[in-house]
Amino acid sequence: MKLIIFACSLMWLTVSSITAQTFNISTTEQLLSAIAEINAAPNASYTLRIAPGVYWLDNPDDPTVRRSEGGTPFAATISCNSINIVGTDPDPANTVLAVNRGQTHGAIGNFTMFQFRCRKIHTENITYGNYCNVDLDYPLRPELSRKKRAEAVVQAQLAVCAGTDSVVARNCRFISRLNLCNFVGARNAVFERCHMECTDDALAEGTYNQCHLTFYSSKPFYSTSRGAWFNDCDIDIKTQGTQYFTKAPGPIHLKDVRLHCDHKVSLAWCKENHPELCSAENVTLNGKPVKIDDTPYVPLPQVHERIDGRKMEDGYVYVFDAFKPKDTAAYSWQPDTNRETWYWGTAPDGAEGLKGFVQSQRGARIHITPDATRQPIHAVELEVAPCKTAGQGFGSATGQYMDVCIAMDMQTLSGYGLRIERTPDYDHAVEVSIVEYRDGTVNAISERQKCELFRTPCTITVSLKKSKISATMKHGGKKQTLSAQADASAGGTSFMLQHTGTVGGGATLIESIEIK
Numbered sequence: 001m002k003l004i005i006f007a008c009s010l011m012w013l014t015v016s017s018i019t020a021q022t023f024n025i026s027t028t029e030q031l032l033s034a035i036a037e038i039n040a041a042p043n044a045s046y047t048l049r050i051a052p053g054v055y056w057l058d059n060p061d062d063p064t065v066r067r068s069e070g071g072t073p074f075a076a077t078i079s080c081n082s083i084n085i086v087g088t089d090p091d092p093a094n095t096v097l098a099v100n101r102g103q104t105h106g107a108i109g110n111f112t113m114f115q116f117r118c119r120k121i122h123t124e125n126i127t128y129g130n131y132c133n134v135d136l137d138y139p140l141r142p143e144l145s146r147k148k149r150a151e152a153v154v155q156a157q158l159a160v161c162a163g164t165d166s167v168v169a170r171n172c173r174f175i176s177r178l179n180l181c182n183f184v185g186a187r188n189a190v191f192e193r194c195h196m197e198c199t200d201d202a203l204a205e206g207t208y209n210q211c212h213l214t215f216y217s218s219k220p221f222y223s224t225s226r227g228a229w230f231n232d233c234d235i236d237i238k239t240q241g242t243q244y245f246t247k248a249p250g251p252i253h254l255k256d257v258r259l260h261c262d263h264k265v266s267l268a269w270c271k272e273n274h275p276e277l278c279s280a281e282n283v284t285l286n287g288k289p290v291k292i293d294d295t296p297y298v299p300l301p302q303v304h305e306r307i308d309g310r311k312m313e314d315g316y317v318y319v320f321d322a323f324k325p326k327d328t329a330a331y332s333w334q335p336d337t338n339r340e341t342w343y344w345g346t347a348p349d350g351a352e353g354l355k356g357f358v359q360s361q362r363g364a365r366i367h368i369t370p371d372a373t374r375q376p377i378h379a380v381e382l383e384v385a386p387c388k389t390a391g392q393g394f395g396s397a398t399g400q401y402m403d404v405c406i407a408m409d410m411q412t413l414s415g416y417g418l419r420i421e422r423t424p425d426y427d428h429a430v431e432v433s434i435v436e437y438r439d440g441t442v443n444a445i446s447e448r449q450k451c452e453l454f455r456t457p458c459t460i461t462v463s464l465k466k467s468k469i470s471a472t473m474k475h476g477g478k479k480q481t482l483s484a485q486a487d488a489s490a491g492g493t494s495f496m497l498q499h500t501g502t503v504g505g506g507a508t509l510i511e512s513i514e515i516k
Contacts, residue, residue, distance in 0.1 A: 020046060021047070022046070022048075023048050023049065025048055025049065025050040025055075028055045031048070034046075034048060038080050039077065043080070044081060045120075046080055047084040047086065049086055050088065050095050050097075050126070052140060053095065053141075054096045054144045055098065056098050057076050057099050057114075058075040058100075060100045060131075060149075065107060065108060066107040066109075071332075072109050072110055075099050076114055081119055081120070082120035082121070083120070084123070085126055087125030090125055090171070091125070092195075093127055093138075095127060096129055097129070098130075099130050099132075100130065100132050100136075101156065102132035102133065102149070102154040102155055102178075103154045103155040104396070104397040105152070105154055105156075106132070108330075110156070113157065114128075114158065114159040116161045116162070116164060117163060118163075119166075120164070121167045121186070122168045123167075123170070124169075125170075125172070127172070129158075131149070132156035132176070133149070133152070133154065133176065133177045133178070134175055150425075152424055153178050153199060154424065155396060157181035158174055158176055158181050158182060159181055160185050161183055164183075167186040167188070167189040167190070168190050168192070169183065169189075169190070169192070170191075170194070171192070172191075172194045172195075174198075176202075177199045177216060178201070181202070181204070182196060182202075184203075186206070188206065190206060191208045193209070193210050195213070196211065196212075200222075201222040202220050203228070205221075205225070208228070210231070210232045211230070212233070212236075213234070214238065215235060215236070215239055216239070217390075218241065218242060219244045219246060221252070222247045222248060223250045224246055227251040227252070228250075228252050230254050231255050231256060232257075234257075234260065235260065236261070241265070241266065242266040242293075244268050244270055245269055245270065246269065249269075249277060251277040252277075253278065253280075258283075259290065261286065266293065267291075269293070271348055271349065271352075280292050316369065318367075318368050319365075319366070319367050319368075319369075320342045320364075321337075322361055323365045324362075325440070325498065326440050328399040335362065335363040335364075342358065342364055343357070345358060347507050350388060351387050351456060351507070351509040354385050356385070356509040358503075358509050362499075363498075363499070367410050367497075369493060370494075376493035377407070378464040378465070379461070379463035379515070380404070380461070380462055381514045382404060382514070383459055383510075384457075384459075384508050384511060385457060385508065386509075387504070387506060387507050389455065392426065392429065395505070400421070401420060401421035401498075401499075402421075402501065402508055403417045403418070403442075403497070404462050405495065406462050406463070406464055409492030409493075410494050412492075414491050414492065415490075415491035415496070416445075416469045417435055417496070418432065418434060418435070418460065418482070420460075429450050429454075430454045431448050432448070432454075433446050433449065434469055434471060437491075445484040447482075451473060453474065453478055457511075458475045459474040461516075463516065464488055465488075467488065468485060468486060469483065
């Protein structure tokens with residue numbers, strides 16, 4: 001009963017009349033003009049009555065890349081006491097508010113359609129769509145349909161809230177993929193008879209009543225500190241492997257929920273499971289009762305020791321540090337030299353069950369230099385385990401890569417190596433190339449290639465012989481090789497591994513480094 005009372009009281013709060021001023025909208029120009037008027041008098045309440053059509057909040061044909069000093073570019077901000085956004089057609093597919101930008105595809109940052117600075121929000125009969133990674137299909141007027149901006153699935157968001165007490169969305173559609181953000185940030189949210197399509201880190205906390213959701217990957221919530229409730233809902237699972245509900249532990253409650261999947265799938269609340277936080281009542285998978293996995297919680301081990309720089313007794317000097325390369329200058333992160341940069345232990349997702357060295361901050365670097373008793377390092381073999389399981393390697397295409405380098409002069413940062421990088425072109429693969437370091441500047445000296453082999457386990461070899469550098473990646477019985485001309489006398493004697501990706505789920509566990 002508590003849940004029903006909560007939902008009903010919230011609906012009363014947000015549906016209560018928002019009648020101070022009404023705008024009747026039938027063109028994009030009218031919509032943008034109404035938003036400007038609302039922001040000019042933010043202490044009032046407003047209603048937007050929107051006729052069927054496709055309304056682009058941001059010009060999809062403008063080639064300008066959207067940026068924001070705050071880090072998140074928004075198509076529009078609405079500031080007012082309360083807002084009521086209603087489609088006049090009862091079919092939400094006929095009234096579409098649209099954008100088509102995402103991280104590295106038309107924007108730097110997680111491009112978002114709306115920022116709401118409103119105490120109360122109510123919306124009905126609307127499709128909120130970011131068509132960066134999804135086709136816009138508009139049967140009412142097919143000429144208004146539009147192909148997605150890019151094949152690669154990137155962070156492309158819909159609506160975030162600041163200072164919002166309550167949201168009620170009825171009979172609405174929320175379409176994107178990664179980081180959907182269906183009014184994320186509201187203190188209380190209720191979704192009734194709504195449809196959502198999403199991948200990871202996507203959904204808002206709140207109550208979902210009689211909703212239909214499609215999960216295209218394994219963790220639709222990042223976390224649910226305040227909880228999420230699903231009542232009388234249908235969920236289509238497209239995830240391969242295990243379908244989780246959250247990335248970080250948090251409460252999820254399922255009641256009378258029907259799961260649908262056309263392939264074998266496992267179910268679990270979270271990788272780091274706290275089953276006592278969650279509950280399931282009358283949950284079925286393809287019509288049969290199913291139990292959500294209650295695997296016990298296994299915490300990530302604590303760091304065994306801090307490793308900054310030390311000599312071991314095998315003729316090599318090992319240094320574990322962090323460094324920000326020149327070619328990441330456009331991205332606002334800095335290594336913290338006052339805390340550890342690597343730890344020895346385990347890592348999540350694709351690296352689960354393995355142990356090795358793992359990055360604990362961006363820019364983590366290992367360099368190994370031979371002393372006078374050893375030969376220069378001109379060949380290495382690494383066994384690595386990327387945490388990302390889909391082959392994309394890193395968190396996003398924002399200067400995130402791993403370089404495996406040999407013949408390095410660590411004073412001038414000159415030498416050669418293999419670069420493994422996430423780019424905007426792929427979300428299930430990385431791009432690889434042979435690179436030359438010259439005084440800290442890096443340039444590709446081979447053709448850049450798409451590579452789908454950066455998955456656990458991955459074997460990487462890099463070697464320099466006379467005037468040729470070669471690199472090979474192996475996974476699952478498949479192999480990919482690159483080569484380029486090089487000058488063995490132009491660099492130094494060291495091995496270097498440079499990782500500029502995010503940590504946690506974006507890290508790469510280094511199982512072994514063998515100097516050949």
